[in-house]
Amino acid sequence: MQKDFLELIRRASCDLPADVIRVIKQGRNAEAKGSPSRSALDDVLENCDLASRTSRPICQDTGTNIWYVHHPRSVSQAALTRDIIAATRKATKLAYLRPNAVDSITGKNSGDNTGPGAPVIHFHEWSKKSLVADLMLKGGGSENVSAQYSLPNGAIGAGRDLEGIRRSVVDAVFNAQGKGCGPGIIGVGVGGDRATSMIEAKEQLFRLVNDKNPDPVLAKLEKTLLAQCNELGIGPMGFGGSTTVLGVKIGARHRLPASFFVSIAYLCWAARRASVSIAGGRATYSQISQQAMKYKLPAVAARKGR
Amino acid sequence: MIRIDLPVLEKDIRKLKVGDEVSLHGTIVTARDAAHKLMVEEWPKFVEPLIKNGAIYHCGPVMKKTGKSWKAVAAGPTTSIREEPYEAAVMDHYKVRLIIGKGGMGPKTLKACKDVGAVYLHAIGGAAPLLADTVVRTKAVHLLDKLGVPEAFWEFEVDGFKGIVTMDSKGKSLHANLLRQSKKKRDAIIGI
Ligand code: SF4
Numbered sequence: 001m002q003k004d005f006l007e008l009i010r011r012a013s014c015d016l017p018a019d020v021i022r023v024i025k026q027g028r029n030a031e032a033k034g035s036p037s038r039s040a041l042d043d044v045l046e047n048c049d050l051a052s053r054t055s056r057p058i059c060q061d062t063g064t065n066i067w068y069v070h071h072p073r074s075v076s077q078a079a080l081t082r083d084i085i086a087a088t089r090k091a092t093k094l095a096y097l098r099p100n101a102v103d104s105i106t107g108k109n110s111g112d113n114t115g116p117g118a119p120v121i122h123f124h125e126w127s128k129k130s131l132v133a134d135l136m137l138k139g140g141g142s143e144n145v146s147a148q149y150s151l152p153n154g155a156i157g158a159g160r161d162l163e164g165i166r167r168s169v170v171d172a173v174f175n176a177q178g179k180g181c182g183p184g185i186i187g188v189g190v191g192g193d194r195a196t197s198m199i200e201a202k203e204q205l206f207r208l209v210n211d212k213n214p215d216p217v218l219a220k221l222e223k224t225l226l227a228q229c230n231e232l233g234i235g236p237m238g239f240g241g242s243t244t245v246l247g248v249k250i251g252a253r254h255r256l257p258a259s260f261f262v263s264i265a266y267l268c269w270a271a272r273r274a275s276v277s278i279a280g281g282r283a284t285y286s287q288i289s290q291q292a293m294k295y296k297l298p299a300v301a302a303r304k305g306r
Numbered sequence: 307m308i309r310i311d312l313p314v315l316e317k318d319i320r321k322l323k324v325g326d327e328v329s330l331h332g333t334i335v336t337a338r339d340a341a342h343k344l345m346v347e348e349w350p351k352f353v354e355p356l357i358k359n360g361a362i363y364h365c366g367p368v369m370k371k372t373g374k375s376w377k378a379v380a381a382g383p384t385t386s387i388r389e390e391p392y393e394a395a396v397m398d399h400y401k402v403r404l405i406i407g408k409g410g411m412g413p414k415t416l417k418a419c420k421d422v423g424a425v426y427l428h429a430i431g432g433a434a435p436l437l438a439d440t441v442v443r444t445k446a447v448h449l450l451d452k453l454g455v456p457e458a459f460w461e462f463e464v465d466g467f468k469g470i471v472t473m474d475s476k477g478k479s480l481h482a483n484l485l486r487q488s489k490k491k492r493d494a495i496i497g498i
Contacts, residue, residue, distance in 0.1 A: 060380035181431035
């Protein structure tokens with residue numbers, strides 16, 4: 001499966017998903033004519049077109065490589081891991097990925113994007129016969145402005161309720177300013193422990209930007225937060241304007257009675273994700289991940305997806 | 307769009323103001339963390355002709371070598387604020403007229419823009435192939451063995467490298483402004 005995984009990495013690095021392009025275009029049209037914000041988004045769109053046409057990385061920071069592999073019982077996880085690592089090394093050689101994995105203690109770059117904890121691989125066994133791998137490349141600038149709140153939080157008057165979640169998200173987006181290469185997509189994980197709360201937030205980022213949360217309470221909060229984050233006026237790159245975030249996606253997990261975490265995973269406009277489904281030795285590529293399938297997809301995307 | 311040819315005169319840089327869109331033509335030199343540390347510790351002489359009345363670019367490019375020449379494959383800006391402790395001294399020592407990066411810088415650099423006669427130019431974060439394609443020639447590379455590809459001093463000849471002035475020589479900073487304005491909005495939206 002090495003070859004298919006390599007192609008998956010190439011697609012993730014060089015082709016921004018159509019749903020992301022679409023909301024960036026909408027944002028571009030919403031910015032004032034002749035404004036730096038509009039021209040920034042024009043450049044972003046031109047850049048994506050160029051990257052796709054020339055098979056070059058959309059951004060030189062090819063990020064943390066996050067894999068979700070859904071596999072049938074017959075497939076060995078050890079073998080999958082070996083294939084993913086081999087594909088990662090090859091992709092680095094071919095410059096689809098920048099050497100991006102650094103030993104935290106010695107400061108030495110491994111040179112091939114592999115090492116302890118790199119790439120990040122999550123496995124899920126399922127009853128289907130096919131294998132589906134989802135991949136996201138999450139940039140460092142946007143990771144640095146991600147945040148986690150432990151509620152209650154006195155500074156922003158956030159209690160352990162929907163209102164507290166709302167305040168945490170608005171505050172995190174405010175704190176990020178333009179530093180995470182906005183406009184960003186905001187993944188929110190509520191509950192869990194500190195680790196799984198952030199994992200939930202990141203899994204939310206696999207959703208299509210324009211999908212709908214089937215939980216009506218969360219769907220309403222997502223809509224409110226999208227509008228309110230944009231009211232902050234930070235704009236693309238922090239140049240000012242109405243396009244501060246492109247989407248807000250919220251998921252919740254059970255928590256301990258003692259804890260209430262709200263994790264905010266900020267994803268830059270370079271929201272690189274791709275998916276491959278492998279059945280009977282044949283690979284089919286898609287921009288709609290398995291994670292996204294659990295949500296209500298817009299009609300057009302759903303038709304194209306399969 | 308305002309055209310700036312490098313090297314540039316102080317008086318021309320002082321005319322630029324926050325919000326101006328600029329296209330650069332001439333030589334810009336990359337320097338990021340290790341390069342800045344080295345400059346303030348050793349004040350190397352070789353750097354002077356490269357950036358005097360010129361531009362420093364916060365960038366760790368992806369480069370490709372074919373034969374003897376280097377080509378920029380992806381060369382977008384990196385986060386500038388990491389150089390805040392060093393930049394003012396570097397600008398003053400070498401008389402740098404443009405600092406290019408992303409995310410903006412702090413009060414020390416803003417003051418240096420005023421004192422030295424310089425601006426901060428914000429390039430489009432993430433637009434790596436687009437910006438790399440404005441590099442028409444890699445003129446030279448300095449300290450490549452010592453610093454490695456992303457950290458070395460790369461001399462890029464650019465033609466039409468685009469950016470937006472977000473900090474000017476009159477003491478204005480778009481970043482400081484937006485922080486103030488969005489803080490008011492945040493307080494209103496959160497209700498505190
Ligand atoms: S935050 Fe995203 S767009 Fe910005 S430099 Fe990092 S990966 Fe690129």
